[in-house]
Amino acid sequence: MxxxxxxxxxxxxxxxxxxxxxxxxxxxxxxxxxxxxxxxxxxxxxxxxxxxxxxxxxxxxxxxxxxxxxxxxxxxxxxxxxxxxxxxxxxxxxxxxxxxLMTTDRPAPPGAGDGLPSGYRLEVVDEGAGVYEARVHTGSGPALAASGRAALTTGAAGGRPAPYAPSVVFDMIGTEPAHRRRGLGRAVMDALARRAVERGARQGVLVASPEGRALYEAMGWRVRSxxxxxxxxx
Structure with a gap:
């Protein structure tokens, strides 16, 4: 062959x-x-x-x-x-x-939800200018178990040097060691993605570590480079 x-x-x-x-x-x-x-x-x-x-x-x-x-x-x-x-x-x-470098053309797949186990709560803070932060807290207190940020970017046609579709870029997605393997990172991603799609994002983009790559591939993302x-x- x-x-x-x-x-x-x-x-x-x-x-x-x-x-x-x-x-x-x-x-x-x-x-x-x-x-x-x-x-x-x-x-x-x-x-x-x-x-x-x-x-x-x-x-x-x-x-x-x-x-x-x-x-x-x-x-x-x-x-x-x-x-x-x-x-x-x-x-x-x-x-x-x-x-x-990874992308998806389905940043918020149908049926995506917070998926939080009991004892956690999630909030999404709109920082303005298309930037959002999702935070997963333990119990009713301020302690963070997981968090992440996302920014919308329009990629208007004719942009230079390389135009692109309206996108959401995920950044600093992380879970504290004591709270890993409970789906918190995915809940953060889903919460941010839903808001981005509601505001017109058609593509998700991020850069992952080797450990993060496995999580995102399980969510349907693909490696571009x-x-x-x-x-x-x-």
Whole structure:
């Protein structure tokens, strides 16, 4: 049997554009700026001054960034496997754990619900400008068992450099260790997704850890690309 190489994902630049737009909104940073090869976001936080997000691992682009990003706290996130990125870095850069860019065209499947076990309650806070935070509390008190954020981004037709469908970008979805394996992360995702779909989102986008990838694949999400993240050492 003859095996054919996988075709490139021609829609990936649009997915990356949606991701960076939503991530910046969810984190409250400056809007992404289109730069040669991808996007730059000024984060301005300790250990994370700025990030360059690339829809691929173009050697010329990566070598140029490695040569010019000399301040500690600069990050590169390339939609490519580690083996395509690592040879282009110098010893000043450290690669973090694998990540995965994922999407779904059904952010809120029919029948999705909070699904909370007894002893938990969920609230969704509308922060304005299309940004939401879901929080799962234990009992009636303020203690958090799980939380997550989501940002709507419209992707108006004709947008540059890569237009995309109205999307919801999920960020910082997490469950405290003592409360894992109880469906709380899924409840957070469902609550955020329902509100996003009500407001017009047609695509879900996120970047997952290896552990998160398994959860999202079980929810019907698909991997669009591995993401290799590298930070400039101090």
């Amino acid at each position: 003859t095996h054919r190489a996988a075709l490139p994902d021609t829609a990936l630049p649009s997915v990356v554009h949606a991701w960076v737009d939503g991530w910046a909104r969810a984190r409250g940073t400056d809007a992404p700026r289109a730069v040669p090869g991808g996007f730059r976001i000024e984060v301005r936080r300790p250990g994370h001054l700025a990030r360059h997000v690339l829809p691929g691992a173009d050697p010329a682009v990566l070598r140029g960034l490695v040569d010019t990003l000399t301040a500690p706290g600069q990050w590169i996130k390339a939609c490519a496997p580690r083996e395509a990125v690592e040879p282009l870095l110098t010893a000043d850069w450290e690669i973090s754990e694998p990540q995965y 591995p993401v290799t993240a590298a930070g400039r050492r101090g």
